[in-house]
Amino acid sequence: MSGEPVKIVGPDDGVTELWLDDGDKNALNAPMVEALERALARVGEDRDTRVVLVRGSDEIFCSGGDKQMLLDIASGKVHATDIMLTRAMIEVPVPTIAAMQGHAVGGGLVLGLACDVALVAEESRYGCSFMNMGFTPGMGTTRLLASAVGEHIAAEMMYGGQYFRGSHFAGRTQLNYVLPKAKLLRKARQIAARFAEKPRGSLELLKRSLSLPRRRAFEEARTMETMMHEISFAQPETRALIAENYESQDA
Amino acid sequence: MEKAEILEVVKNHIVDTLDDIDEDSIDPDKSMKDLGANSLDIVEIVSCSMRELKVKVPRSELSNLENITQLVDLLHKVVNEKAA
Numbered sequence: 405m406s407g408e409p410v411k412i413v414g415p416d417d418g419v420t421e422l423w424l425d426d427g428d429k430n431a432l433n434a435p436m437v438e439a440l441e442r443a444l445a446r447v448g449e450d451r452d453t454r455v456v457l458v459r460g461s462d463e464i465f466c467s468g469g470d471k472q473m474l475l476d477i478a479s480g481k482v483h484a485t486d487i488m489l490t491r492a493m494i495e496v497p498v499p500t501i502a503a504m505q506g507h508a509v510g511g512g513l514v515l516g517l518a519c520d521v522a523l524v525a526e527e528s529r530y531g532c533s534f535m536n537m538g539f540t541p542g543m544g545t546t547r548l549l550a551s552a553v554g555e556h557i558a559a560e561m562m563y564g565g566q567y568f569r570g571s572h573f574a575g576r577t578q579l580n581y582v583l584p585k586a587k588l589l590r591k592a593r594q595i596a597a598r599f600a601e602k603p604r605g606s607l608e609l610l611k612r613s614l615s616l617p618r619r620r621a622f623e624e625a626r627t628m629e630t631m632m633h634e635i636s637f638a639q640p641e642t643r644a645l646i647a648e649n650y651e652s653q654d655a
Numbered sequence: 656m657e658k659a660e661i662l663e664v665v666k667n668h669i670v671d672t673l674d675d676i677d678e679d680s681i682d683p684d685k686s687m688k689d690l691g692a693n694s695l696d697i698v699e700i701v702s703c704s705m706r707e708l709k710v711k712v713p714r715s716e717l718s719n720l721e722n723i724t725q726l727v728d729l730l731h732k733v734v735n736e737k738a739a
Contacts, residue, residue: 463693463694507693507694507695509695527693528693528695529693529695529696529699531695566699567695567698567699569674569696571674648713648714649714
């Protein structure tokens, strides 16, 4: 842990980079969620920011909810408030670009897909682990995933919980680019620089309009997901599956 | 079930999961990391192998393995315990 888990770099010629970097797995624990919400609010208000580029570490973009957070939700101590993070991302008033050069899992994946533009790396892995732990997907995944990868691939990912290589998505999804990891950040920055040439006022107008389907999808998802969570988190096997899933993952 | 059959299952999933590996180049005395697998590649390979073998090994028992041979030994033990 090295201080603030989200670094704000810029704005540089209109581009501000949000860098998720907790020195570990970039899990969505309380400090990470709070730091992200603060950072998103701050860049949204910054008049010199015309594009936001969101990135993680080389290895991990974001690994989703951490064990403690999920167990707290399962025991009713915490409500799935982190779901608002997806909305905060969708509502950034300027275009957002997710440079996912590392793995993105569960809530971490949907966080990237809430952005206007999404890039994934051929050799990293992307998946929805929710059902592996016995509970239904959250953070807007049930609607937002399909708009990025199509209904059928989204269904396979949500039921199956497998981690697909980025290369699996090439040519069959709505993701903007599937690139070798080493080339991804450069591409994302090129896209950002192009967007940032445009005036902030018009970018904001277009963003509001283009993000409307995602905002609507998110609200729909939230209604159903909250209901499904009340039931699925209360199932006795869910707690055990969460605990098991977070035992050491390096075989 | 023989160890050789289990090694075959694991090798198949390594080849399926890592795009750029051919079966003959897999040395069981090396780790999957040596083959270029990242952490989630390994999760996929192990979970697919366990699914095919119809066994479940807790993550905690998998975490200390050093190479493919040790994984095969562990799976062999669990498969045969289940059959017994």
